[in-house]
Amino acid sequence: GNSVTQMEGPVTLSEEAFLTINCTYTATGYPSLFWYVQYPGEGLQLLLKATKADDKGSNKGFEATYRKETTSFHLEKGSVQVSDSAVYFCALKRGAQGGSEKLVFGKGTKLTVNP
Amino acid sequence: DAGVTQSPTHLIKTRGQQVTLRCSPKSGHDTVSWYQQALGQGPQFIFQYYEEEERQRGNFPDRFSGHQFPNYSSELNVNALLLGDSALYLCASSFTGRDTEAFFGQGTRLTVV
Numbered sequence: 001g002n003s004v005t006q007m008e009g010p011v012t013l014s015e016e017a018f019l020t021i022n023c024t025y026t027a028t029g030y031p032s033l034f035w036y037v038q039y040p041g042e043g044l045q046l047l048l049k050a051t052k053a054d055d056k057g058s059n060k061g062f063e064a065t066y067r068k069e070t071t072s073f074h075l076e077k078g079s080v081q082v083s084d085s086a087v088y089f090c091a092l093k094r095g096a097q098g099g100s101e102k103l104v105f106g107k108g109t110k111l112t113v114n115p
Numbered sequence: 116d117a118g119v120t121q122s123p124t125h126l127i128k129t130r131g132q133q134v135t136l137r138c139s140p141k142s143g144h145d146t147v148s149w150y151q152q153a154l155g156q157g158p159q160f161i162f163q164y165y166e167e168e169e170r171q172r173g174n175f176p177d178r179f180s181g182h183q184f185p186n187y188s189s190e191l192n193v194n195a196l197l198l199g200d201s202a203l204y205l206c207a208s209s210f211t212g213r214d215t216e217a218f219f220g221q222g223t224r225l226t227v228v
Contacts, residue, residue, distance in 0.1 A: 004157075036219075041221075042221055043119070043205055043219035043220050043221040043222050044158070044205065044207075044219040045219070046216045046217075046218075049216070089157050089158075091157075102148060102160040102163060102171055102173070103148075103150075103158070103160065103207075103217060104160070105157030105158050105159075106157050107155070107156055107157045108155075108156070108157050
């Protein structure tokens with residue numbers, strides 16, 4: 001079945017450090033890939049997405065590239081801020097369109113950024 | 116636009132009781148999905164409702180049931196609560212006809228004692 005594996009956390013960085021959170025997936029066909037962020041006490045917010053191989057999703061300085069050959073979708077940011085402290089979830093969805101497909105999530109990676 | 120709203124925000128129930136959680140989707144969305152997020156874990160898909168019917172279901176027992184109303188709002192019911200049902204329950208809404216992202220509510224924190 002479809003699954004997502006994320007690097008174990010927690011991750012603690014100093015402000016302005018470089019961030020990488022690894023994500024690999026197992027899926028049949030050509031899934032869409034997502035990164036969601038969950039701030040304390042809140043629901044999930046979509047951070048970025050990519051729907052086909054070699055697509056790069058980007059938002060708020062975060063980037064991730066859909067790598068089909070390595071089945072990966074690693075999240076990166078060049079310079080993190082204290083406000084980036086949150087839990088980050090990698091997820092996939094079968095197919096490239098339609099709001100009817102369920103999301104399959106990784107376990108999440110907690111990021112803490114210290115000033 | 117109020118986005119996805121869930122109620123209540125927190126709930127404490129006793130083992131064996133029944134609980135109902137509610138979700139109002141984002142305006143214009145017709146599909147509601149429910150997820151269970153245990154502490155320190157990623158959300159797990161419970162089921163999805165579209166046109167007032169359950170369209171997909173995850174690996175959850177029949178104690179978990181739901182409903183969707185004509186206005187697209189939805190309820191999640193859990194019977195015979197177990198301690199292991201303690202979790203954050205997230206509702207997500209989307210529009211089936213297009214490739215739209217799923218919008219999540221803030222969740223209902225259920226504690227079973």
